[in-house]
Amino acid sequence: MSGMGDVLENVAIDVWARVFSRSPRQVNAPHESDAELIEVPGASESYLAVTIDTVAEEVLAGLYRDARTIGWVAAMASLSDLAAVGADPLGLVISASVPPGTEPEFSGRAARGMEDACRSVGVFVLGGDLNSAPAFSLTGCALGLVPRNAVLTRRGVRPGDTVLLTGPAGSGNALGLVRLAGLSEELFAEAEYRPSARLSAGGILRGRAHACMDTSDGVLTTLDQLMRLNGCGFEIGCAWERVLARDVLALCASTGTPPWMMLAGPHGEFELAFAAAPGDAEAIEGDLRRAGLAPVRLGTARERETLTLALPDGRRTDVDMAQARNLLETSGGDMRNYLSRFRELGKSWGIE
Amino acid sequence: MSGMGDVLENVAIDVWARVFSRSPRQVNAPHESDAELIEVPGASESYLAVTIDTVAEEVLAGLYRDARTIGWVAAMASLSDLAAVGADPLGLVISASVPPGTEPEFSGRAARGMEDACRSVGVFVLGGDLNSAPAFSLTGCALGLVPRNAVLTRRGVRPGDTVLLTGPAGSGNALGLVRLAGLSEELFAEAEYRPSARLSAGGILRGRAHACMDTSDGVLTTLDQLMRLNGCGFEIGCAWERVLARDVLALCASTGTPPWMMLAGPHGEFELAFAAAPGDAEAIEGDLRRAGLAPVRLGTARERETLTLALPDGRRTDVDMAQARNLLETSGGDMRNYLSRFRELGKSWGIE
Numbered sequence: 001m002s003g004m005g006d007v008l009e010n011v012a013i014d015v016w017a018r019v020f021s022r023s024p025r026q027v028n029a030p031h032e033s034d035a036e037l038i039e040v041p042g043a044s045e046s047y048l049a050v051t052i053d054t055v056a057e058e059v060l061a062g063l064y065r066d067a068r069t070i071g072w073v074a075a076m077a078s079l080s081d082l083a084a085v086g087a088d089p090l091g092l093v094i095s096a097s098v099p100p101g102t103e104p105e106f107s108g109r110a111a112r113g114m115e116d117a118c119r120s121v122g123v124f125v126l127g128g129d130l131n132s133a134p135a136f137s138l139t140g141c142a143l144g145l146v147p148r149n150a151v152l153t154r155r156g157v158r159p160g161d162t163v164l165l166t167g168p169a170g171s172g173n174a175l176g177l178v179r180l181a182g183l184s185e186e187l188f189a190e191a192e193y194r195p196s197a198r199l200s201a202g203g204i205l206r207g208r209a210h211a212c213m214d215t216s217d218g219v220l221t222t223l224d225q226l227m228r229l230n231g232c233g234f235e236i237g238c239a240w241e242r243v244l245a246r247d248v249l250a251l252c253a254s255t256g257t258p259p260w261m262m263l264a265g266p267h268g269e270f271e272l273a274f275a276a277a278p279g280d281a282e283a284i285e286g287d288l289r290r291a292g293l294a295p296v297r298l299g300t301a302r303e304r305e306t307l308t309l310a311l312p313d314g315r316r317t318d319v320d321m322a323q324a325r326n327l328l329e330t331s332g333g334d335m336r337n338y339l340s341r342f343r344e345l346g347k348s349w350g351i352e
Numbered sequence: 353m354s355g356m357g358d359v360l361e362n363v364a365i366d367v368w369a370r371v372f373s374r375s376p377r378q379v380n381a382p383h384e385s386d387a388e389l390i391e392v393p394g395a396s397e398s399y400l401a402v403t404i405d406t407v408a409e410e411v412l413a414g415l416y417r418d419a420r421t422i423g424w425v426a427a428m429a430s431l432s433d434l435a436a437v438g439a440d441p442l443g444l445v446i447s448a449s450v451p452p453g454t455e456p457e458f459s460g461r462a463a464r465g466m467e468d469a470c471r472s473v474g475v476f477v478l479g480g481d482l483n484s485a486p487a488f489s490l491t492g493c494a495l496g497l498v499p500r501n502a503v504l505t506r507r508g509v510r511p512g513d514t515v516l517l518t519g520p521a522g523s524g525n526a527l528g529l530v531r532l533a534g535l536s537e538e539l540f541a542e543a544e545y546r547p548s549a550r551l552s553a554g555g556i557l558r559g560r561a562h563a564c565m566d567t568s569d570g571v572l573t574t575l576d577q578l579m580r581l582n583g584c585g586f587e588i589g590c591a592w593e594r595v596l597a598r599d600v601l602a603l604c605a606s607t608g609t610p611p612w613m614m615l616a617g618p619h620g621e622f623e624l625a626f627a628a629a630p631g632d633a634e635a636i637e638g639d640l641r642r643a644g645l646a647p648v649r650l651g652t653a654r655e656r657e658t659l660t661l662a663l664p665d666g667r668r669t670d671v672d673m674a675q676a677r678n679l680l681e682t683s684g685g686d687m688r689n690y691l692s693r694f695r696e697l698g699k700s701w702g703i704e
Binding site for chain 1: 367392479480
């Protein structure tokens with residue numbers, strides 16, 4: 001069995017989480033949902049959903065060079081967590097950490113990135129905090145409401161469930177590859193990376209999908225975490241041309257990058273990965289399409305707790321995502337080293 | 353008239369705030385209240401109060417050396433904003449930015465500081481985000497509910513109002529002085545600095561006080577901001593032995609520090625400064641005392657828009673807090689220089 005403790009990030013979170021006592025008003029346990037769900041006195045129909053997300057590492061690693069991207073992602077990251085629990089958003093508060101001497105123009109662009117992201121999904125920034133720090137970072141905290149009779153968390157996957165995405169993925173890792181390998185932005189531009197929180201999808205999935213989690217840490221990391229939480233495994237088809245977004249496929253083709261890396265890397269986007277009873281999947285897909293989305297079938301949940309890729313040539317291979325997820329911590333911050341060890345991982349799984 | 357734009361911090365905030373469009377559900381305007389107040393569908397009796405606060409600068413400046421202090425203050429800072437709008441807390445989410453290689457013991461102490469702060473006022477940490485950054489910082493985002501018929505903001509001060517604090521102040525600037533002047537902690541220990549969010553006071557003040565703001569940026573900064581927002585001034589008595597906490601007075605006495613600096617400095621604590629009709633002040637003070645607090649009368653609001661100190665020798669002096677508030681930005685980060693320029697400011701006001 002694969003435990004939560006095999007993944008260093010889960011262990012680091014537990015250093016904090018184990019200190020805190022649990023609110024009697026809280027519905028979810030740690031790790032169990034993308035947003036915290038709490039009972040609010042006087043609001044008997046709904047739970048309040050709240051989630052917080054800081055964009056710092058992506059700025060430091062040079063992944064985002066345009067302040068507008070930082071603002072966009074900082075807003076969308078927490079709105080995406082609301083989407084994954086099926087919440088209707090109430091708004092967003094932000095905290096901006098700005099190094100002394102930063103041009104007001106830079107801060108203004110970051111603010112406009114947040115505003116654009118929020119307005120594109122009908123949400124408002126309510127207020128925030130501004131402070132001085134050695135590195136630029138933005139924190140978003142999003143609030144929403146979810147009907148008590150339609151709670152959607154990461155738990156509830158059943159063997160036999162169909163596993164889907166709300167749309168083609170891979171754009172986060174595409175930008176990651178361009179930066180880590182020092183490629184030209186002509187191959188994949190930062191401005192193309194404007195992933196959207198799937199709030200309307202969350203409304204469609206609540207009460208119908210068995211479990212849901214966003215792909216902010218990459219598709220395979222998401223499935224790995226769902227596997228560890230639910231104690232069941234997934235068999236995933238590798239029809240890259242459907243699962244990966246078109247511009248991501250083009251990047252893979254032009255650079256000779258194996259497509260699996262665009263799913264296995266740690267920099268994701270904001271699609272929702274969800275599991276639903278096979279009999280419900282088709283109706284859900286129809287509703288998602290009517291909402292303007294392009295859902296993708298990934299595969300099937302099953303009892304054996306492994307993450308198995310069904311390769312185009314008919315072979316099946318189990319991938320140990322704990323190795324991939326711990327690689328950032330274990331490769332000592334050298335990004336070229338990280339990238340080459342990542343490719344070797346694929347060879348060891350037999351999928352290079 | 354003293355505008356909001358005279359203070360560099362207000363200008364910096366507006367670089368962000370002017371970009372964001374306003375939610376039709378939001379009750380307060382920018383700068384108007386310590387927490388954002390929003391209408392929640394299905395909760396017709398209450399507004400949701402939400403506020404976010406990052407503790408970063410105090411860590412960088414070496415003000416806090418014990419992770420427990422960082423955690424304590426990060427939790428209390430946003431809970432104090434809830435107190436200042438009279439909200440009943442629902443909980444707190446946090447974002448921790450931790451440099452690579454930080455000892456788990458350090459993170460654990462910060463977490464325990466947060467937990468201790470929360471439990472001391474009956475609040476729970478609901479969840480959060482963990483990320484890697486060059487400097488340690490903690491962000492808290494607190495949620496609460498406030499009755500719609502008892503909204504408390506920073507606006508509403510009327511000339512003639514009595515101005516009070518929920519308790520003696522100055523401990524934040526006492527710790528600041530110890531650090532900036534390189535004094536021994538025997539004079540004022542970091543562990544003594546455990547200011548508490550005045551949540552019970554907020555419940556007493558709502559619907560009765562005309563305006564309220566916490567002293568997190570120091571008492572005189574708070575009054576200065578209330579002056580700019582309300583377009584009226586304050587005459588403040590200088591009975592230091594009542595206004596300053598006992599250990600702060602002792603620090604002043606043993607180091608020859610003029611007591612006004614403990615009110616004028618920018619590092620505050622979490623008392624509430626509030627204005628109430630003279631006829632209501634006594635009843636409010638009684639209720640605060642019954643809640644275990646030791647309220648202090650500061651002075652009176654009046655039409656003329658200046659901040660005037662009534663000195664013990666009978667003289668009156670107008671202090672321009674914009675100069676003091678901008679000093680951190682204008683003294684180029686040299687803390688000794690900052691401290692000596694601060695003392696000179698007092699001389700120019702005739703209060704050294």
